[in-house]
């Protein structure tokens with residue numbers, strides 16, 4: 148793989164850009180791999196990347212039924228933060244946030260990480276108490292956040308109306324090193340690095356069955372034929388229930404659609420990310436000037452990766468009291484992704500009842516921020532059979548009732 152650099156840009160400019168090579172190969176699949184990862188979203192690709200980088204395991208195939216990064220990874224609103232309440236979550240999400248800080252250098256790929264700061268608005272007394280508690284918990288966990296006053300919120304976000312008649316802003320939980328990154332670039336950067344290590348990314352390859360010998364996985368069937376493997380990682384977000392069913396076990400999660408929309412581009416007016424959990428909406432401004440707006444999930448299970456009109460209305464209506472200026476914006480486009488939600492709003496990173504099968508799912512509405520941390524930990528689990536970061540997130544927690552309740556941190560959930 149040729150490195151990207153200022154020198155390479157100058158060289159290619161001089162020879163009319165004829166020397167760029169493809170970012171990743173499109174190989175034919177082999178009949179067997181040491182590890183197969185199903186799902187070339189951010190989590191699947193990051194898992195493969197750290198298998199190679201940390202453990203030298205490169206005999207890996209990543210199978211993707213569509214195109215890489217075309218699932219939730221390419222559909223999300225890219226908020227990155229680690230201000231979770233419970234210790235295991237704070238450890239995992241903070242590891243992930245810290246990996247984002249150096250991701251562009253690590254991958255030699257500009258993922259446009261922008262630590263512009265994230266505020267979660269407190270608009271009820273209940274939220275004030277909740278976020279003050281989180282700020283104290285974060286201090287003990289080594290996560291840098293603080294509770295700020297309404298005037299400080301106004302200073303950071305001049306377009307906000309802090310005196311709304313129903314939901315005035317009473318303060319906010321501020322994480323200065325939270326922010327955003329370019330979602331496609333995260334998938335593309337990992338894909339390029341995986342391909343450079345010799346891993347095979349097979350797109351348009353849908354897993355249709357999981358083959359077992361007794362309690363042991365031996366391979367998968369796909370629309371392009373059978374492929375054997377010693378270990379199998381399932382990293383398919385909203386399709387996790389289907390994959391688990393193929394392997395012969397059930398998962399405690401639901402699949403629902405989550406939608407987002409963007410406005411027409413406007414001049415720079417907001418350089419932080421703002422989440423408003425009580426009214427249920429959040430907003431940031433993209434580099435192109437569009438206001439990126441997200442809301443909650445659909446209230447019923449579904450598998451449609453589309454937007455719906457009632458959602459635009461609900462989400463924009465929720466935000467208008469706090470951001471009156473958006474009432475004058477035209478909305479440009481809207482979309483949806485299928486997210487996998489657990490009862491305690493925490494992910495599952497776990498071995499499964501089938502030997503050699505590992506599952507990474509349950510990130511629900513907030514897994515983009517976790518991509519590098521999850522990949523880092525999942526690779527360790529697959530390579531060594533255990534990882535300190537995944538221990539509390541195993542399937543066993545549903546059996547013994549040791550939930551990691553993040554329903555407050557994941558209120559709007561991004």
Ligand SMILES: Cc1cc2nc3c(=O)[nH]c(=O)nc-3n(C[C@H](O)[C@H](O)[C@H](O)COP(=O)(O)OP(=O)(O)OC[C@H]3O[C@@H](n4cnc5c(N)ncnc54)[C@H](O)[C@@H]3O)c2cc1C
Nearest residue numbers: 186188189190212218219220223224226354484514515516
């Ligand atoms: C509208 C929206 C907004 C969001 N906003 C945020 C946010 O601001 N911040 C945040 O942290 N998170 C956010 N999220 C959540 C985040 O996008 C996801 O948690 C994360 O992208 C999940 O990544 P993944 O790699 O697990 O899944 P995906 O990116 O969905 O990848 C899974 C892949 O598996 C493939 N697949 C499925 N079945 C099969 C099969 N049988 N064979 C082969 N391949 C298969 C799919 O095609 C897909 O490409 C948002 C999600 C949505 C939908």
